[in-house]
Each structure stands twice: as structure tokens, then as C-alpha cells.
Amino acid sequence: MKKRKLAPKILWILSILTLIFLWAPMILVIVYSFSNNKYGSSWEGFTLKWYVKLATNDQVRDALMRSLIIAGVTVVVSTLIGTVTAYGLYKLNFKGKNFLRTSILLPIVFPSVVTGSALLVFFTRLIHLPLGYPSIIIAHIVFCSPLAVFIILGRMQRFDWAWEEAALDLGATPLRTFIRVTGPQLLPAIMASAMLIFPWSFDDFVITYFVAGVGSTTLPIYVFSQLRFGATPVINTIGTLFVTVTMLGMLAVYFVQKMGKSSSSA
Amino acid sequence: MPVLDDMSASQAQAKKREKRKLTLDITAYLSPIIIIVVVFVFAPLAIILFFSFLKSGPYGQIIYTFTFENIAAILGGGYGKVFLKSVYLAIQTNFLCILLGYPIAYYIARFGGKRKVLWIFLIIVPSWSSYLIRLYALKTLVGTKGTINTLLINIGVISEPIQILYTNFAVTMALVFAWLPFMILPIYAALDGLDRSVLEAATDLGATPFRRFFRVTLPLTRGGLLAGSILVFIPTVGEWLVPHIFGGSKIMMAGSLVAHKFTAVGNIPQGSSLAIMLAATLVLILYLTIKWGGREALEKAL
Numbered sequence: 262m263k264k265r266k267l268a269p270k271i272l273w274i275l276s277i278l279t280l281i282f283l284w285a286p287m288i289l290v291i292v293y294s295f296s297n298n299k300y301g302s303s304w305e306g307f308t309l310k311w312y313v314k315l316a317t318n319d320q321v322r323d324a325l326m327r328s329l330i331i332a333g334v335t336v337v338v339s340t341l342i343g344t345v346t347a348y349g350l351y352k353l354n355f356k357g358k359n360f361l362r363t364s365i366l367l368p369i370v371f372p373s374v375v376t377g378s379a380l381l382v383f384f385t386r387l388i389h390l391p392l393g394y395p396s397i398i399i400a401h402i403v404f405c406s407p408l409a410v411f412i413i414l415g416r417m418q419r420f421d422w423a424w425e426e427a428a429l430d431l432g433a434t435p436l437r438t439f440i441r442v443t444g445p446q447l448l449p450a451i452m453a454s455a456m457l458i459f460p461w462s463f464d465d466f467v468i469t470y471f472v473a474g475v476g477s478t479t480l481p482i483y484v485f486s487q488l489r490f491g492a493t494p495v496i497n498t499i500g501t502l503f504v505t506v507t508m509l510g511m512l513a514v515y516f517v518q519k520m521g522k523s524s525s526s527a
Numbered sequence: 528m529p530v531l532d533d534m535s536a537s538q539a540q541a542k543k544r545e546k547r548k549l550t551l552d553i554t555a556y557l558s559p560i561i562i563i564v565v566v567f568v569f570a571p572l573a574i575i576l577f578f579s580f581l582k583s584g585p586y587g588q589i590i591y592t593f594t595f596e597n598i599a600a601i602l603g604g605g606y607g608k609v610f611l612k613s614v615y616l617a618i619q620t621n622f623l624c625i626l627l628g629y630p631i632a633y634y635i636a637r638f639g640g641k642r643k644v645l646w647i648f649l650i651i652v653p654s655w656s657s658y659l660i661r662l663y664a665l666k667t668l669v670g671t672k673g674t675i676n677t678l679l680i681n682i683g684v685i686s687e688p689i690q691i692l693y694t695n696f697a698v699t700m701a702l703v704f705a706w707l708p709f710m711i712l713p714i715y716a717a718l719d720g721l722d723r724s725v726l727e728a729a730t731d732l733g734a735t736p737f738r739r740f741f742r743v744t745l746p747l748t749r750g751g752l753l754a755g756s757i758l759v760f761i762p763t764v765g766e767w768l769v770p771h772i773f774g775g776s777k778i779m780m781a782g783s784l785v786a787h788k789f790t791a792v793g794n795i796p797q798g799s800s801l802a803i804m805l806a807a808t809l810v811l812i813l814y815l816t817i818k819w820g821g822r823e824a825l826e827k828a829l
Contacts, residue, residue: 268736269634269637269638272630272631272633272634272637272638273634273638275630275631275634276630276631276634276635276646279627279628279630279631279707279711280631280649280650282627282704282707283649283650283653283704283707283708284649284653285668286661286664286665286667286668286704287653287656287661287664289664289667289668289674290660290663290664290667293667302667302672302673302674303674303677342559342560342563345556345557345559345560346556346557346559346560348556349552349553349555349556349557350556350557352552352556353549353552353553353556353557355549355553361557361560361561361564363813363817364564364568364569365560365564366813367564367568367810367813368568370761370809370812370813371765371806371809372762372764372765372766372767372781372782372785372805372806372809373765373767373782374765374767374782374785374786374789374802374805375765375785375802375805375806375809378575378785378786378789378798378799378802379571379572379574379575379802379806380567380571381789382571382574382575382578382795382799383567383570383571383574386574386578386795387570387574399567402563403563403567403568406559406560406563407560410560460655464657464658464659466658466659466768467767467768467786470790471789471790481657481659484657484659484660484663485659488659488663488772496660496663499657499660500656500657500660500661500663500664503656503657503660504652504653504656507652507655507656508652511648511651511652511655515644515648
């Protein structure tokens with residue numbers, strides 16, 4: 262009997278060690294963001310001055326705005342394309358459908374350096390697109406909309422399509438059916454895909470780095486350029502804010518889901 | 528028989544109409560993604576495939592003469608070794624992620640109880656916080672002047688800092704650190720969905736816990752392992768940031784070669800050929816995954 266209780270304990274220790282491995286570096290970043298050390302790499306007493314510096318740093322503000330705009334546009338366009346495509350892939354049967362599905366997978370499985378370099382050569386050597394917002398946003402849509410397709414398609418497969426048929430049978434036009442019946446039912450899937458794509462686009466460094474050109478510094482590119490000169494304490498504050506925002510975002514999603522569940526069961 | 532002819536004619540017409548409607552529907556729903564795939568995936572790939580057979584001049588300009596030099600440099604030379612090393616590191620990372628990820632996933636699924644949500648939360652948060660900053664954070668921890676070395680020197684365990692950065696160990700550790708959450712979550716999902724009564728049946732029929740794990744639990748969570756492996760293996764093969772930050776110029780992966788040629792050297796033909804080879808490697812992996820694990824598993828993993 263004693264042996265049986267040993268197994269969970271060993272597993273617990275292993276699990277805690279794994280969590281420490283995953284968290285220790287981030288916790289250090291958070292701790293050092295409040296440290297007086299000017300390299301941001303050891304503890305020399307509490308200060309908030311790096312946060313003040315962050316708040317007054319114009320470069321960071323510009324980069325943040327740029328990243329937010331890019332991620333915002335990417336989320337809207339990719340989710341729209343994802344919804345329409347998933348609907349088409351689910352409803353229609355045609356020759357070459359499997360080929361199309363595999364092709365849509367390609368931007369997801371290709372390494373970022375491949376997508377980034379191929380798009381860079383394509384933009385600069387073939388269509389002469391100016392590097393900056395246009396090239397970055399197109400690149401983000403290219404790797405984000407396939408993701409939206411498969412997230413939404415996955416939800417569609419566990420979906421009650423009888424409502425849509427009923428609406429059509431009762432004489433609603435396809436457009437009206439989509440706006441009044443199918444769309445609202447798909448809303449959770451659409452929200453889920455938007456919620457995944459936003460951080461995906463916001464946090465992308467590699468592809469953006471390739472196609473950004475000079476002067477279009479997004480937040481990850483700013484962080485990268487700072488790391489090249491050796492770490493600065495400001496990076497610690499950005500990291501801390503990243504973790505905080507992620508946590509708050511996840512808590513918000515969790516509680517919205519919980520509320521949604523309790524209101525639908527009531 | 529005019530009547531029959533008439534019928535088949537109208538049938539043919541109906542068929543034609545249906546076909547036209549299908550074409551219309553495909554255009555309506557799928558043209559955006561088809562444009563993306565054709566214009567922004569296939570065309571750029573075709574361009575770099577074309578460039579990979581060209582030469583680069585001394586100032587980074589492209590010389591339009593046909594050559595197999597670039598491809599030969601990969602297949603025969605040192606670049607080929609870097610590719611093999613990337614695949615090897617990805618396999619190693621995948622294996623280590625399973626080794627580290629299975630116990631914690633098992634613990635959460637079986638003994639997590641009320642704290643399940645908290646555990647999952649603590650695993651997801653780091654994986655969704657900035658990738659770049661997480662890697663930098665790990666570097667702060669293990670660097671020559673990093674926290675671990677400073678601590679060990681201060682308490683007198685070592686007198687010289689341990690060189691962790693720019694070794695195979697550092698690259699592997701960083702890869703595991705970066706991708707472990709993506710292995711834990713699918714395994715957890717598979718374990719959590721496991722039918723308890725099957726496990727009880729195994730015990731009732733006299734299976735030892737050891738035997739039960741290897742004969743029942745492990746095979747039943749194969750889907751989770753496969754999904755996790757897809758999520759870990761595929762991005763690891765083409766990784767650039769991890770070898771860039773933790774390997775420096777000593778440990779290179781295929782992704783670092785591509786990035787180096789494009790961003791540092793500016794040799795587009797060589798960079799293109801490396802990118803094409805990397806893309807081909809991934810297409811081969813994708814093909815094997817679909818063949819071995821099925822398209823469903825792949826799309827579900829996403």
C-alpha cells in the first residue's frame with residue numbers, strides 16, 4: 262500500500278521541477294525589472310525607474326503602436342478569410358480539395374525563415390512592393406489566415422448544422438441565414454481564432470524581421486535590436502508586462518467561458 | 528425514343544447547372560485563400576527556386592548564369608551536415624519533451640484534482656509570453672555572467688564560470704524550454720479524456736501498474752503524443768532564434784544558415800537554395816506525418 266502513495270509523490274516532484282524549469286527564467290526577468298542594477302542582471306535594491314524609462318521611451322511607444330496596428334489588421338483580415346474558407350472547405354466537395362488543404366498547411370509548417378526569405382525576395386525582386394506596413398501586413402496574413410482556417414474548420418466539424426438547413430428550408434436567403442443563424446453560432450469559433458491569432462501576429466519576430474525593411478520597427482524587432490547591444494533593464498520591464506498581459510488575457514478568457522457556460526446551462 | 532432523349536438532355540442540363548453553381552461557390556468562398564496560396568506561397572517559392580540556380584556577384588548582385596553550385600554545396604558539403612544536425616536536434620528535443628512532458632501531464636490528469644486549471648494555466652502562460660524575451664530570460668540565467676554562475680561562484684562551489692552558452696547542451700536546453708508546453712498540453716488532453724473504467728479493468732484483470740501503463744495507458748494516448756510531436760518537431764527543425772542566441776557561431780542549424788545568408792551576407796542565390804532545401808525537408812516531414820499519422824491528426828494538432 263505504501264508503494265502506491267509513493268508514485269504520486271514522485272510525479273509531483275517531477276512536475277514541480279518542470280514548472281520551475283519553465284518559470285525560473287521569467288521570474289528572474291520580473292524580479293530584475295525592479296532592480297537597481299543598470300545591466301538588469303542582478304539584484305541591487307528596489308526601484309521603479311525602469312518602468313518610468315519605459316513609459317517615456319518614444320521608440321518603444323512607436324514600436325508598440327506599430328505592432329498593435331499590424332496585429333489588429335491581421336486579426337480582422339485573417340479571421341474573415343479563415344471563416345469564409347473554412348465554410349467553403351466544409352460545405353463544398355470538389356476535385357483538388359485535399360491538395361488545397363495541404364497547400365494551406367504549408368505556410369504553417371514552413372519554418373519562419375523560409376516564409377520570410379521567400380516573401381522578401383518576392384516583394385523586392387518581383388513585385389517591388391515597398392517594405393514596411395504593406396509587406397509586413399501581407400506576410401502576417403499569409404501565415405495567420407491558414408491558422409484561422411484550421412481553428413474554425415475544427416469547430417465546424419462539431420457543429421449542429423440542422424439550424425442552418427431549417428432556416429434555408431423556411432425560405433431565408435443564404436445571406437440572411439448566415440447573418441442570423443450560422444454566423445452567431447460560429448461566433449465562439451471566430452473569437453477563438455481571433456484570440457489565438459492576435460498574440461501570434463503581435464509576437465512574430467522572424468518573418469517580420471525579414472520583410473520589415475528599414476525603419477519599421479515592431480516591438481519584437483525593438484527587443485531584438487536591444488539584445489544585440491547587450492541586455493537593457495527596459496527589456497526586463499517589457500518582459501514583465503508581457504507576462505502580466507498574457508495572464509490577464511487568459512483569466513479574462515477563462516471567466517468569459519465560465520460565464521458563458523453557466524448562462525447557457527441556466 | 529424522343530422522350531428518353533429529352534429526359535437525358537434535361538438531366539445533362541441540370542448537371543451542368545449544378546457544376547456551374549459549384550464553380551461559383553468555390554470562387555465565392557475559396558478565392559481569397561487560393562490567391563494567398565498561389566500568389567504569396569507558391570510564387571515566392573518558385574522565385575527562390577529559380578534564384579537558387581543563379582550566382583551571386585562580389586557585391587551581392589545576382590548574376591544570371593545557370594549553376595548547380597549552390598545545391599551541390601548543400602548536398603555534398605558542410606551545409607548538408609548542418610541540415611542533418613538540425614533534424615537530429617529536433618528529434619532529440621522531441622524525445623526530451625516527451626520524457627519531461629509525460630510525467631507532468633500524467634500528474635495533472637490523474638492527481639490534479641481541483642488545481643487542474645491552475646496547473647494548465649501555469650503551463651500555458653510562459654508559452655504565450657513573448658518568445659524572444661523568454662529566450663533572453665533563459666540566457667540571463669545560464670550565461671557566463673548569468674545568475675547560476677554568479678550564485679555558484681559566490682557560494683564557492685566553482686571558481687571559474689561554467690561555459691554553458693554556445694554548446695550543444697545550451698541549444699538543446701533552450702529548444703526544450705521553448706517547446707515543452709506544446710508537448711504537455713496534447714498529452715494532458717489525451718490522458719484527461721482516457722476512460723477510467725478501461726484502466727480499472729486492466730487492474731482487475733491482474734495487470735501490474737507498470738504493465739498497465741505500457742500496455743493500456745501509453746497506447747491509448749498515442750494520439751496526444753503524435754499531436755505533441757507534430758507541434759514540437761516541425762518548428763524545431765527550422766529554428767533560427769535558438770541557435771542564434773544559444774549557439775552563436777559555434778552551433779548552427781539550417782535556419783541559422785538561411786538567415787545568415789539573407790540578413791548578414793546578402794547572398795540571395797545561396798540563401799534561396801538553403802531555404803528551398805529547408806522547405807523540401809519540411810515537405811518531406813509533412814508527407815511522412817500525413818502518411819503515418821493521418822491528415823486528421825495533423826489538422827487537429829493545430
